[in-house]
Amino acid sequence: xxxxxxxxxxxxxxxxxxxxxxxxxxxxxxxxxxxxxxxxxxxxxxxxxxxxxxxxxxxxxxxxxxxxxxxxxxxxxxxxxxxxxxxxxxxxxxxxxxxxxxxxxxxxxxxxxxxxxxxxxxxxxxxxxxxxxxxxxxxxxxxxxxxxxxxxxxxxxxxxxxxxxxxxxxxxxxxxxxxxxxxxxxxxxxxxxxxxxxxxxxxxxxxxxxxxxxxxxxxxxxxxxxxxxxxxxxxxxxxxxxxxxxxxxxxxxxxxxxxxxxxxxxxxx
Ligand SMILES: [Zn+2]
Numbered sequence: 001x002x003x004x005x006x007x008x009x010x011x012x013x014x015x016x017x018x019x020x021x022x023x024x025x026x027x028x029x030x031x032x033x034x035x036x037x038x039x040x041x042x043x044x045x046x047x048x049x050x051x052x053x054x055x056x057x058x059x060x061x062x063x064x065x066x067x068x069x070x071x072x073x074x075x076x077x078x079x080x081x082x083x084x085x086x087x088x089x090x091x092x093x094x095x096x097x098x099x100x101x102x103x104x105x106x107x108x109x110x111x112x113x114x115x116x117x118x119x120x121x122x123x124x125x126x127x128x129x130x131x132x133x134x135x136x137x138x139x140x141x142x143x144x145x146x147x148x149x150x151x152x153x154x155x156x157x158x159x160x161x162x163x164x165x166x167x168x169x170x171x172x173x174x175x176x177x178x179x180x181x182x183x184x185x186x187x188x189x190x191x192x193x194x195x196x197x198x199x200x201x202x203x204x205x206x207x208x209x210x211x212x213x214x215x216x217x218x219x220x221x222x223x224x225x226x227x228x229x230x231x232x233x234x235x236x237x238x239x240x241x242x243x244x245x246x247x248x249x250x251x252x253x254x255x256x257x258x259x260x261x262x263x264x265x266x267x268x269x
Contacts, residue, residue: 002073004133004166005206007058009213010079014103015053017081018062021098022049030093034074034113037094044116045069045096057129057165067118070125074111080104130164133202138164140196147187147195154190155183156257158202167202169259170237171209175201177236182268183261184254236262 002010026042038044048064055061060079062069073079082102088095094105094114105112117123131137146163147154157163159172167175176183178201181194190198235245240253244264251262 001075001168002058002077003168003170003209004058005171005209005213007055007060007073007166008210010073011053011055011060012213014079014081017101018050018098018103019053020049020051021101022047023064024097024099027095027097028093029088030110032110033093033107034072034111035115037114038116041069041114041116056126057132057161059126061120063120067116068120070113070115070117070120070123071105072113074107074109074113076109077105077107077112080106128162130160130162133164133167133206138199138203140192140199143199144190144192144195147190150187152187153184153256154181154187154198155259155261157187158198159257159259164202167206169261170234171202171205173237173262174205174234176268177263178205180268182265183263184256236264238262 023045026045028037028041031037031039044067045064048066050062050064052063053061054063058072060071060073062071071079080103082104083100085102088104089106091108092104092106093110096103096105105114115123115125120126131142143158143164147157150157152160155172155176158167158175159169173183175198179194179198181190181198236251239251240260240262242251243249244251244267246267247264249264249266251264254261254263
């Protein structure tokens with residue numbers, strides 16, 4: 001699943017090619033994604049110039065003079081930037097055409113979304129998202145304050161987009177390992193000092209992944225137009241029943257809120 005670093009890398013990959021460009025037309029081959037694509041999206045976007053391209057959580061925002069296209073990659077979505085039109089394949093649901101490029105949305109599982117709003121500041125998907133994890137608004141004091149009297153496991157707590165935007169399963173697992181915090185501990189039971197450590201770990205790991213993504217940006221316009229997706233060296237995620245890289249004991253595999261979770265019962269207290 002694309003997580004925040006992949007969305008950020010996608011943004012950095014497409015932004016220089018699309019900013020200031022005018023949409024020629026939108027071809028929609030499949031309207032049924034997580035929510036239906038507005039049937040008039042072609043009329044809404046045609047002849048509109050992309051004035052701003054940004055990210056909020058895992059939502060990409062294409063802002064024009066008349067409104068904003070909200071795009072989410074869902075579980076399996078990809079954006080490809082094509083410099084010459086190649087015939088669409090089965091899962092290529094949407095093409096946004098510009099003078100020199102075509103932005104193609106591919107999504108085999110169709111949990112992605114393309115929505116239109118005239119006021120992004122009041123859109124229901126965006127108004128309740130917590131602070132961006134890489135801003136100063138996301139800090140140990142903030143997280144500790146939000147956790148007061150919360151009984152849910154700390155891992156579910158930091159994966160709640162109302163608490164902080166875009167920390168998914170991989171990065172939550174890795175950050176808790178890095179900060180040496182047991183993922184099933186009730187959020188309200190964790191000290192301020194531990195939350196400061198956890199925030200530092202989340203920022204460090206996301207930055208590392210974004211940096212690594214940055215090294216693949218030059219490949220964004222390869223023949224297939226796909227960003228080089230990437231993975232940081234994972235210390236916990238996907239390593240259940242393997243030795244802990246810190247203490248060599250066997251990592252435990254459990255489920256928290258239906259999500260696979262790996263941790264070291266020795267290092268993470
Ligand atoms: Zn360990």
